[in-house]
Amino acid sequence: MLVALGESPWEGLTSLASGAFGSGDRIAATMVKATPLILVGAGISIAFRTSVVNIGGEGQIVAGALLSTFVALAIPDVPRVLLVPIVMLAGLVGGGIAGAIPGALKAYTSVNEILSTIMLNIIMLQFMNFLLRGPLIDPLEVEAGTRIPQTERLSDNAALPTLIPGSRLHLGVVIALFAAAAAWLLLWRTPLGFRLRAVGHSPAAARAAGIKVKRHVTYALSISGSLGGLAGAILVFGSESQRMVTDGSTAGFTGSAGFNGIVTALFGGLHPLWTIPSAVLFGGLLTGATNLQRVLQVPAALAVALNGIVVIFVVSSNRVRSALEAMIQSRSEFNSTSPTDEPEPETFIEEVKQA
Amino acid sequence: MSQFFTLGVMVTVVASGIRLATPYLLASLGETIGQRSGVLNLGVDGIMLLAAFGAYYAALKTGNLWLAVLVALGTGLFVGIIYALITVSLHAAQGISGIGIFLFGLGFSDLLFQVWVGTPLPIPRKLPALAIPGLSDIPYVGDALFRHNLMTYGAFLLVPAVMFLLQRTTFGMNVRAVGENPQAADSLGVSVERTRFVAILLGSSAAGLAGASLVLQGGIFQANLTNGLGFIAIAIVYFGAWRPLGAMVGSLLYGLVQASVVQLKVQGTIPRGASDLAAMAPAIITILALVFLAGRVKAPAxxxxxFARH
Amino acid sequence: MITQNRTWYRLLALLFGFALLAAACGGSDETEAGDDTTASTADGEAMSEEEMAAMDDGPLTVAVVAPSSKEDLAFTQSMVDALNALDRDIDLQITDGTFVVEDAAAAIRGYAEDGVEVIVAHGTQYGGSLAEIAPDFPDTTFIWGTATDTQGLDNVFAYYPAADEGGYVNGILAAGLSTSGQLGVIGPIEAGDAVAYIVGFQNGAESKGAEVSVVYTGSFGDVALAAETATAHLANGADVLTGTAQMVVGAVGVANDAGVPWFGTQANQTALAPDIVVASQVYHWEVVLEEMLALRDSGTIGGQAFEVNLTNGGLVIEFNDGFDLPAELKAEAEATIAGIIDGSISTGA
Incomplete structure (x- = not known):
């Protein structure tokens, strides 16, 4: 593709790689970019493991960001040691609410969650525009007449501290890592996690075992949403500008983390811990692409297209590989290292559900 | 409010709602076929974008609208083949593959647009509205229903066609069987792979047409032209409970609510400060309608x- | 654990797949990149201060970071055209389509680290990030807009269009062309400099007794919705339309089909519909850019805000010669422009 645009592919690759991992700052940028992907990915893992599809990441990120922004505006003078946890908590709650709605709708009124999460993305977009243009807008924007939909600079007491002075690497990265670990613990080391996975395996069997299926479906989407909401809060309080700002679209604020997080989760095999390396790679691809555009002057759209091709290529190559393996195996019976294929995530869910 | 319920305004709203519903209807009909065969294609939006660019480029360079539709159809078919190869032949997970197609379409259509076209010039001509002789002369009803363009008529004619296809043909029976119980269908000698392959191609071609309808009605292409329309179409499939008629009701509901909101804004009934809140209406009403009206229909199992034969 | 092996395989395949793609995907498309502004400086190596000093005689290095495409016939293109229209030799790099604010911030910082001398942050929404970045690069000139002040930073120049002025003139013209006395406006979301234009338009039209209905569709991208909004305006009796932002092309199409006059802003929209576009308000940023760069030459690298307006020629109302505008209306428009310039007319914005 780069060749088609009249650029050297090697130069493209190197500038992409150096843009993603070339220096301390770049690595920091990549980690910061990976942060929302880790969180959304971990949340998606929990939802999918409970056999609930969550396409509402965009809306949940926005919901968390809005609530945390609102809290920071309401109580700006609380000391930093308290305010930072408070706004992060607000993010969790905001995203949790946005997740609980489609969760409850699915559980108690049988409204399919794919439909409701898609619709909720649209609703949250407009709600964000309404708030950032109206009640929450920076008074200076009104005064100056520029009227950009953004809040005023939020309290420094809510800002996520940077880990290494002078770099962009902030506490949000650590929070995301802990959240991913917590998600793993929750799924595999707690009774709640066991029940969630049981519901994911077979709602009927879970019900027979006395698990309240409806409630757990709601839990799953709420937890998933709250992790997205936490990502939203981190996007606001870890941003360069220390404020919530959009261009009138959700992607303008989230950078499409709600969608990219799904891809991240599926690459990580729906395992919260494995979404971390997966997110770092995707984060690298995204920051690298920004660099690519700057250095080689190729349109930014290239990066999005490449993202898509990579996804397609990887899912299919995975399959080609296992097909090949199966073929080799059937020819040589000695090959005892059987692939014991872990099924692809969605197949996995569905197949187990059938069991 | 009273102003809203005058006949003239109602006619405008209905006509506008039908126009807005056209791309939703085309895409959701196609996705209905695919899902009935057991394939969830989340890439609809990407296919629409690629096809829309194809149609735009063809129309811009040649001025031939038929060619534009054909290019869109071909683009849809082509991307459909890729998607079918991945998900059916290679048995890859549908959700992630679909998102891959979506991202690819989103980026690649924009890339081609920037490299090949650049400046957003409108196509030389758009699809004209065709008045149906006789019917279009019926007072009010004629203006609301029978003065649309060919794509719109085509979309609504596709509804009975898809119903017939799914309910009355062998292929349709195969599609439903494969979507409900592929093992059983397979043991009865129905090729699961071939059936799903064809169902996907029909769906992606319809998505291609939906992309073309956007361009041929609006006359322009730009980055992310669909604006998430393909995802809404998927939601409409769920709304319509996997029935072509349901997809039509869902598309019309969404389009009519959008058109009503526009009309109420123009009349000043909806104050300007609340314009974003009003833009939520189609999404909220779709959810509420499903909560109160239906929602108990089982998805194709x-x-x-x-599906892989073991 | 097998899960983990699989995952590693997946991640490796991801990298590998990308490498393959970047390397092998070429050739399929015709190279038509020749006609854009690609290539030029490319290498992107950071220059040391010494090199910079040595290069003083070479072209001025300028970079633009902007939210939409550089050929959008609107906001971003107006800046790119302006930079290319400058009287001096510049070496221009563009990062366009960065509507995600954090990505734009990364690009701005990247250019600064590369030693680019002048960086144009072409988007009001970039301001918050710029306030954090600019102090880190005290020798770099940042040009930011649209913005009415420099946020107290002395290496930032700000620029702002008095879009209400052109809106007012268009409003006067629109009211004059309307027979029904009803005008329709299609906006995206009620934010940014769209608002200034629309307020000016409304005030201008209302000063001539016309009624104006303003609709914000809630989206920058929904062309179909913009088109239906235009249709609804027409159904409610409006017979002259205007609108802002990229989705208005849908509305322009409706106006074209109905043969209803249209007024443009941000760029000359005549090409979109040569028969019905009456006039467009066009931004000529080069007027203030020249001033900024002259200041920079004399050692002032920022700290001032500039407005483009009808007076300094940064805003120009470009009439479409293909539209048969009655002579007395055109005269009235010109009188209005003169009035705004000499201060006898207030746009009320």
Missing amino acids: ALTRP
């Missing part, structure tokens, strides 16, 4: 499950 094998939806999203790749």
Whole structure:
């Protein structure tokens, strides 16, 4: 593709790689970019493991960001040691609410969650525009007449501290890592996690075992949403500008983390811990692409297209590989290292559900 | 409010709602076929974008609208083949493959647009509205229903066609069987792979047409032209409970609510400060309608499950 | 654990797949990149201060970071055209389509680290990030807009269009062309400099007794919705339309089909519909850019805000010669422009 645009592919690759991992700052940028992907990915893992599809990441990120922004505006003078946890908590709650709605709708009124999460993305977009243009807008924007939909600079007491002075690497990265670990613990080391996975395996069997299926479906989407909401809060309080700002679209604020997080989760095999390396790679691809555009002057759209091709290529190559393996195996019976294929995530869910 | 319920305004709203519903209807009909065969294609939006660019480029360079539709159809078919190869032949997970197609379409259509076209010039001509002789002369009804363009008529004619296809043809029976119980269908000698392959191609071609309808009605292409329309179409499939008629009701509901909101804004009934809140209406009403009206219909049992013979 | 092996395989395949793609995907498309502004400086190596000093005689290095495409016939293109229209030799790099604010911030910082001398942050929404970045690069000139002040930073120049002025003139013209006395406006979301234009338009039209209905569709991208909004305006009796932002092309199409006059802003929209576009308000940023760069030459690298307006020629109302505008209306428009310039007319914005 780069060749088609009249650029050297090697130069493209190197500038992409150096843009993603070339220096301390770049690595920091990549980690910061990976942060929302880790969180959304971990949340998606929990939802999918409970056999609930969550396409509402965009809306949940926005919901968390809005609530945390609102809290920071309401109580700006609380000391930093308290305010930072408070706004992060607000993010969790905001995203949790946005997740609980489609969760409850699915559980108690049988409204399919794919439909409701898609619709909720649209609703949250407009709600964000309404708030950032109206009640929450920076008074200076009104005064100056520029009227950009953004809040005023939020309290420094809510800002996520940077880990290494002078770099962009902030506490949000650590929070995301802990959240991913917590998600793993929750799924595999707690009774709640066991029940969630049981519901994911077979709602009927879970019900027979006395698990309240409806409630757990709601839990799953709420937890998933709250992790997205936490990502939203981190996007606001870890941003360069220390404020919530959009261009009138959700992607303008989230950078499409709600969608990219799904891809991240599926690459990580729906395992919260494995979404971390997966997110770092995707984060690298995204920051690298920004660099690519700057250095080689190729349109930014290239990066999005490449993202898509990579996804397609990887899912299919995975399959080609296992097909090949199966073929080799059937020819040589000695090959005892059987692939014991872990099924692809969605197949996995569905197949187990059938069991 | 009273102003809203004058006949003239109602006619405008209905006509406008039908126009807005056209791309939703085309895409959701196609996705209905695919899902009935057990394939969830989340890439609809990407296919629409690629096809829309194809149609735009063809129309811009040649001025030939038929060619534009054909290019869109071909683009849809082509991307459909890729998607079918991945998900059916290679048994890859449908959800992630679809998102891959979506991202690819989103980026690649924009890339081609920037490299090949650049400046957003309108196509030389758009699809003209065709008044149906006789019917279009019926007072009010004629203006609301029978003065649309060919794509719109075509979309609504596709509804009975898809119903017939799914309910009355062997292929349709195969599609439903494969979507409900692929193992059983397979043991009865129905090729699961071939059936799903064709169902996907029909769906992606319809998505291609939906992309073309956007361009041929609006006359322009730009980055992310669909604005998430393909995802709404998927939601409409769920709304319509996997029935062509349901997809039509869902598309019309969404389009009519959008058109009503526009009309109420123009009349000043909806104050300007609340314009974003009003823009939520189609989404909220779709959810509420489903909560109160239906929602108990079971999805095709094998939806999203790749099938491999063991 | 097998899960983990699989995952590693997946991640490796991801990298590998990308490498393959970047390397092998070429050739399929015709190279038509020749006609854009690609290549030029490319290498992107950071220059040391010494090199910079040595290069003083070479072209001025300028970079633009902007939210939409550089050929959008609107906001971003107006800046790119302006930079290319400058009287001096510049070496221009563009990062366009960065509507995600954090990505734009990364690009701005990247250019600064590369030693680019002048960086144009072409988007009001970039301001918050710029306030954090600019102090880190005290020798770099940042040009930011649209913005009415420099946020107290002395290496930032700000620029702002008095879009209400052109809106007012268009409003006067629109009211004059309307027979029904009803005008329709299609906006995206009620934010940014769209608002200034629309307020000016409304005030201008209302000063001539016309009624104006303003609709914000809630989206920058929904062309179909913009088109239906235009249709609804027409159904409610409006017979002259205007609108802002990229989705208005849908509305322009409706106006074209109905043969209803249209007024443009941000760029000359005549090409979109040569028969019905009456006039467009066009931004000529080069007027203030020249001033900024002259200041920079004399050692002032920022700290001032500039407005483009009808007076300094940064805003120009470009009439479409293909539209048969009655002579007395055109005269009235010109009188209005003169009035705004000499201060006898207030746009009320």
